[in-house]
Amino acid sequence: MSLGEFDLIARYFARPTCRAALGPGDDCAVLALRPGMQLAVSCDMLVEGRHFLPTVEPRRLGHKALAVNLSDLAACGARPLACTLAIALPRVDEAWLEGFSAGLYALAEAHGCELVGGDTTAGPLTLCITVFGELPVGAALLRSTARAGDEIWVSHAIGGGLGDARLALEAFRGQVSLPGAVFERVRLAMEQPQPRVALGLALRGLASAAIDVSDGLLGDLSHLLRRSAVGATVDVGRVPRSADLAAQSLALQRLCTLAGGDDYELVFTAPEAASAHVLEAARGAGVAVSRIGRIEAGPGLRLVDGDGRAVEPVWSSFDHFRA
Ligand code: ADP
Numbered sequence: 001m002s003l004g005e006f007d008l009i010a011r012y013f014a015r016p017t018c019r020a021a022l023g024p025g026d027d028c029a030v031l032a033l034r035p036g037m038q039l040a041v042s043c044d045m046l047v048e049g050r051h052f053l054p055t056v057e058p059r060r061l062g063h064k065a066l067a068v069n070l071s072d073l074a075a076c077g078a079r080p081l082a083c084t085l086a087i088a089l090p091r092v093d094e095a096w097l098e099g100f101s102a103g104l105y106a107l108a109e110a111h112g113c114e115l116v117g118g119d120t121t122a123g124p125l126t127l128c129i130t131v132f133g134e135l136p137v138g139a140a141l142l143r144s145t146a147r148a149g150d151e152i153w154v155s156h157a158i159g160g161g162l163g164d165a166r167l168a169l170e171a172f173r174g175q176v177s178l179p180g181a182v183f184e185r186v187r188l189a190m191e192q193p194q195p196r197v198a199l200g201l202a203l204r205g206l207a208s209a210a211i212d213v214s215d216g217l218l219g220d221l222s223h224l225l226r227r228s229a230v231g232a233t234v235d236v237g238r239v240p241r242s243a244d245l246a247a248q249s250l251a252l253q254r255l256c257t258l259a260g261g262d263d264y265e266l267v268f269t270a271p272e273a274a275s276a277h278v279l280e281a282a283r284g285a286g287v288a289v290s291r292i293g294r295i296e297a298g299p300g301l302r303l304v305d306g307d308g309r310a311v312e313p314v315w316s317s318f319d320h321f322r323a
């Protein structure tokens, strides 16, 4: 006989917590906040067929469901505290639950983010995680505080870049054919992104504004520009890309790096005088950062290549109701 709802929760989603004042099992979880700290809260939903392919390994899916939420905490400079998981499952598949919960807990433990509660129901596979992070009062990194003259930076893996997740998606869609080892590597970037939590923390008090890149660099940067009432020029040649992506056509490189989506990197701004500190912060966080442009007073986003020549923007930032 298959597991019932409560046995399923007890077996896969109710590991004991130690930082939370009260974890799963009661009507509410209770979080203890230290004096002088604020709670940062974010929620992201993943729906099968829309945010992930049915073929993804459950372990990677468990990782990704939490990673996309931790990326939002990172963009605000918040330290992860706890999360809740609302999950709709078409059926009880214990091998799937085993993998999914292992992937989720592995990333949660790596970031000290305790699963403190949730909701479980039957239905089309849907995952909704809410994360809670802590921040000193007033220290949150915002989208709305970039200033003219600031430099624009983007994070990336050391030796890597933006756009690998989109390259994997193009390969899944049959738009590009990749050697097996390259496909596996970019597929890992798509299925198991690494949220830049340590970098977000290190950028507190240093970056003037920040956002995470979930829907494509240009689209997400544009949100930051609009909220800050400024514009920018970005040198597309400086947007970092992996050697595997650099081996593709220029059009595909631009699509993937500029409008790719699913990167979960941080794009942030900082005064020029802070650049040495920015590099130091990135080193300490174990990631690379590249300077890709500058904030300007005039609204709009201008793209140039290495010679300063204007480049046509690739505007296919993801929008669920327009896609
Ligand atoms: P309620 O009836 O109050 O909605 P439930 O019966 O749904 O509570 O859940 C029982 C307990 O199990 C609660 O503490 C809830 O937070 C926890 N829980 C339910 N689903 C999950 C899940 N997917 N992950 C973690 N905890 C869960």
Ligand code: MG
Residues within 6 Å of the ligand: 118, 119, 120
């Ligand atoms: Mg419930």
